[in-house]
Amino acid sequence: MFAFLLExxxxxxxxxxxxxxxxxxxQSSDIVQxxxxxxxxETNGYML
Structure with missing residues (x-):
């Protein structure tokens, strides 16, 4: 049960x-941004 909740x-x-x-x-204004x-x-990780 605990494993299910954790998942x-x-x-x-x-x-x-x-x-x-x-x-x-x-929120990017154009393709460059x-x-x-x-x-x-990709370089700094996915933490915003």
Whole structure:
């Protein structure tokens, strides 16, 4: 039971983090800024 809850919680956090990254990227004003943000996430990790 504990493992099930832990797995569900982990999935919830991963989904929230993915949404946060997607919102950050969606705020780009043009393709150049989008590419810079993607590169930044790739180099500095995915923590915003």
């Amino acid at each position: 569900k919680l982990s999935i919830w956090f991963e989904t929230a983090e993915r949404r946060r990254r997607e919102e950050y990227l969606a 989008l590419e810079q943000r993607i590169r930044s996430l």
